[in-house]
Amino acid sequence: MQTRKHERIATEEAYAPVKVLNEYRRLLEGGGGDRGFRSLWTYYLKNESVHTNFLVDRIQDLGERRLADMDRLGIDRQVVGLTCPGVELFDVPLARDLAQLTNDRIAEACRRHPKRFVGLAAVALQDVEFSVNELHRAVNELGLKGVIINSHTRGEYLDDPKFEPIFAAAAELDVPLYLHPNTPSDALIGPLLDGGLDTATFGFGVETGMHLIRIIFSGIFDKYPTLRMGVGHLGEGLPFWLFRIDHYHGVHGRTKRYPFRPDLREKPSYYLRNNIWLTTSGMAWEPAISFTRSVVGEDRVIYAMDYPYQVSAEEIAAQDALPLDDKEKKYFFETGARQLFGIDA
Incomplete structure (x- = not known):
């Protein structure tokens, strides 16, 4: 067997403490949550x-079972974050407690296995100050390497000015914000749920792709030019649309169609190529990976698995077989993740 010249760092890997899963069960039993949460x-x-x-057994584990799966699959490290929908569906006091509990548990696992796990912080955006x-x-006390946001917060999106402090904090701390999919909000989910398309088949991409383009069009990267973001599933379809997005951004800017929208300093594609890293979670498909690399740049596409969902x-073998030389493969599997999340060698 040929010896690998790089680590495999999987960059969108899910976790949920037992207490969070129990609160999801409680919410379901009481008929709570939105339609997407109940479906998922x-x-x-x-x-x-x-x-x-398999998923329920694995998602709550940050110990031997997960490590055994990683060893079996040849994954050297996981970047671990709280699964969707996070804690945003809960009342504020419970959401705060669960976010802190999640961060403590992830940090503990990172301390026990510093060469195997990298952690992203959970937050509760019902309370922005918290x-x-x-x-x-x-980041400063627990050593986590970024923040994960599971898309919308009760139907509200991160381009709302009230959420700007979370971007400002990420920029100040020099850590990335990872935008993870969620099921579409109640205002969006109807036709998707009716067609059985509300989750990974299509609904996650509709929800998160729309959310990402709203963030880009908000002008947040002009305010915080060093801000880094990560997004999975090869950008939720946006690379395919970049030409048209740029074109109509220009047309609508010149004709003032949306006067409420700020003027961007650059074309929308600029921010996708300079501020945002796209991961391959759930998209182990050479044509899509190669196309995305050609559109946004070889240094903006990095590996992820989507454990334990997929x-x-x-799929690992398919990405090992990508037509990349040793240097490109090392960036794809290892160096890009180190750059995005600030992972020491």
Whole structure:
């Protein structure tokens, strides 16, 4: 067997403490949460199958079971963050407690296995001030390497000015914000849920791709030019649309179609190529990976698995077989993740 010349760092790997899963169960039993949450977590917590049992067993583990899977698959490190929908569906006091608990548990795992796990902080964006303070605690005291946001917060998006402090904190701390998918909000989910398309098949991409382009169009990267973001699933379709996005951004800017929208210093594609890293989570498909690398740049596409939602040795083999030389492969599997998350060698 040929010896690898790089680590494999998987950069969008999910975790949920037992207490969070129990609170998801409680919310379901009380008929709470939005329609997307009920669709997603009724499936995983109320249905017995090989797939759902595998996920529930693995997602709450940050120890030997997860490490054994990583060893079996050839994953050297995971970047771990709280799974969707995070804690934003809960009342504020509970959400705060669960975010802090999650961060403490992830930090503990990183201390036990410093060469295997890298942690992202959970926040509770119902309380922005708490979230900023918790991000500072998670980075400065716990050693976590960024913040994960599971897309919308009760139907609100990060381009709302009230959420700007979380971007400001990430920029100040020099850590990335990872935008993770969530099921579409109640205002968006109807036709997707009716067609059985509300989660990974299509709904995650609709929700998160829209969210990302809203963030870009908000002008946040002009305010914080050093801000870094990560997004999975090869950018949720946006690389395919970049030509048209740039074109109509220019047309609508010249004709003042949306006067409420700020003028950007650059074309939208600029920010996707300079501030945002795209990971391959769930997208182990050479045509899509190669196209995305050609559009946004070879230094903006890095490896992820999407454990434990999508776990396959064949998908790793497919990405090992990408037509990349040794230097490119090292960046794709290792160096890019180190740059994005500030991971020491």
